[in-house]
Amino acid sequence: MHPYELTLHQAAEQIRERQLSPVELTESVLGRIDALDDRVGAFASVMHEQALHAARAAEKEIVDGSYRGPLHGICIGVKDLIDTAGVATTSSSRTRTDRVPDTNAAVVDHLEAAGAVIVGKTHTHEFAYGVLTPTTRNPWHLDHVPGGSSGGSAAAVVARMCQGAIGTDTGGSVRIPSAVCGTVGLKPTYGRISRRGTTSLSWSLDHIGPLTNSVRDAALMMDVIAGYDRDDPATRDVPVPRHTENLTAGVEGMVLGVPRNYFFDHIDPEVEAAVREAIRQLEGLGARLREIDIPYPELYMPAEFGILVPEASAYHQQSLRQMGELYESDVRGLLEAGELVLATDYIKAQRARTLLQQGWRDMFDGLDAVLAPTLPATAAEVGQTSFTWPDGSQEAVINSCVRTSAPGNLTGLPGLSVPCGFDRSGLPIGLQILGKPFAEPTVLRVGAAYEDATDWADRMPEGLL
Template sequence: MQPYQLTITETARLFRLGDLSPVELMDSVLDRIEALDGLVGAFATVTAERARSAAVRAEHALVNGVDLGLLHGIPMGVKDIVDTAGVLTTSGSAVRADHVPTADAEVVRRLADAGALLVGKTHTHEFAYGLITPTTRNPWNLAHIPGGSSGGSAAAVAAGLAQFAIGTDTGGSIRVPAALCGVVGLKPTYGSVSRHGVTPLAWSLDTVGPITRSVADAGHVLSAISSPLPVLTSDVRGLTVGIPVNHFFDRVAPDVATVVHRMAGLLMDAGAEVREVTVPDTTVIGPVFWTLITSEASAYHEEVLRTKGALYQPDVHALLEQGQQVTAVDYVKAQRVRAYLKEQWKALFADIDVLISPTVASTAPLVGQTNVAWHGSTEDVTAMLLRLTCAANVTGQPALSVPCGLGDDALPVGIQVTGRPFTEDTVLRVGHVLEQVSELTAHTPVLVGS
């Protein structure tokens, strides 16, 4: 195994044994970026010189007994809507083509304090307003999309171009690309991670979180940017796992559904109680979500859209114009229904610890694909990609995507674990067990493994 393929946990152990150095790891990662990012397109900006210098300092510190913890010397990518002092941060848009922040976002500051080293800014769908990330390709098969809007972050981790990356999630933008690229993606509880210095998409839905190669790594990163977590265990005995009989398996590809149901059976074998549940009021989740995101995004972009509208990409421009048509009455009604949905989900989770489901209804669509066929009907690709993830943004609950197998097309399938608010420890615990019994064990896809 090459250094760029290691998890954070594995790397930290080798650093402290003296079998690997931060400089050796950084060289491995930067060589990988130079060789493959021309194909994958994960990075908007690569900070190679800065990263190499930081690795030398990190190595010197370890040699002299200064150890900042498990993230010390670990290369990371940061989504291009998250501010990094002195480093171009464009939000994937010509609107901010020359924007260089003067200060780090809070999440970047905390990661730097924990010893993580920036290797570059990862591509995002423009202003994080999309599920495609057209600049980037899926490392498992370059003919397919990586998902979005944190597509560059997920592709970078999957291809071995960074050991972890930071993404944002407003309707599934961490979990969707994590599922499609075969890596781990965590959307923490709303409000548990600072959004200071992060360009907003929709203020009441936005969340910042990690994309990693393992569930344990997700816990390590979350501990640095939020609250410390207890050590993960491989024991799910005593936990009650809900598996939905409605909505989350409607219009889902058979190979995806098969993987998820098999994982449910393996959780039962591991000692969890698995029970079928009915998710309440699923027909209003989508309308509430779309009302909130379109109106809040349009409010943020209102002035710039009026003065620099021609600089936006057509798909984002159209969405911003659509949001201007949402009335204040519609927005207030959506927030009222949202409050009702939160209460309904609170009641649902009174009897279960986590809910498991597919993260995405299919494996990664092809580049340029606009629709998905479902037994005589079709669905817009973007609508399909976020249909199963946006509920956790509406309710604010933590949700984790874990790679748990391959579909019939040899592309990754992700399973979503949703928990009660502020129970990331339980969500990660279940994900850790799923990861251990999963068939998907490779850290990097074969396609770019040469």
């Protein structure tokens, strides 16, 4: 096994036991990037010199007896929306080609304090405003998209070009690429992780979260990056648990909700079959299933876009006028459309969100988590604009992705995507686990129980080398 093939927790164990050096791991990962990324296109920039410098420093500290923890010497990719001091952070946009921040984002400070090795900046759909990440390809099938907007992060992780990565999620942008690339992706509770130093798409919907190759790896990253930040007013000053503490406790006796409506409306039959089989497997592990009705199904899409679109346009209003010709056409069109949204419609969307939050609070009474498909379909082909459902109806790719992701953003509840199968073309399928506020340990525990009972997380794309 090459070092780059190791999951985060496997590499961490070998580094802790001094069976693997951070330099050896970093050199292996950088070699993997050099060999693959001209075809995958996961990285906006690769930090060869900085990564090796950090790896040598980590190795010296560990040899000297100063082991910082499971992320010490581990290779991490950071979405190119998140500031890294002295390294270009472009949001994958021509409008920010020369932007080099002076300070790190809060999440990068946490990673570096834990001894992580940042190997590069991963591509995003421009300014995180899309679900395709056009610069990047899906490592399972290079003629398919990796999802977005954190497509570069997901592609880098599943192709073993880093042990973990950081993404952002405003309408599903951690969970969408995780589902279509076959990684684990966690969108934490709104306010659990500081967004200081991260370019906003929609300030009241934005979340930061990890993408990894196992649930345990995601828990290890959460132990490092979660927490209150007085410089981000959206963060909540609440205790942060050890996400790894009860990870393997299983689901015996847990009550898991299975939606009768909404999530299974307009869905690919192969995706539905895989998700329902995953639900049956969790029941076989001792969970109790309860059918539930998702409240106000007609409100999710108008509320999501009614909030996201005008907030994004407000953020970009000045630069759109100064350098509008540098935006990609799809993003520019959305930003221009956002300026036409009435303030009254924005307020109505915010009121609808309040109804949804109340509805989910009531629905969760007596439940530990909710199980659903992460997405209704597997990865779209490059250039594909819509899906056709079994009843003959069509739905735009962006709408289909956001439809099953938006509930987590509008409610601010934690959502985890874990691999639960493949379609006949060999493209991954994701199971989504949604939890109560700040119940990340619970959704991770459910995901770990399922992951330990299956082998989906052990698979990796073949034929890239």
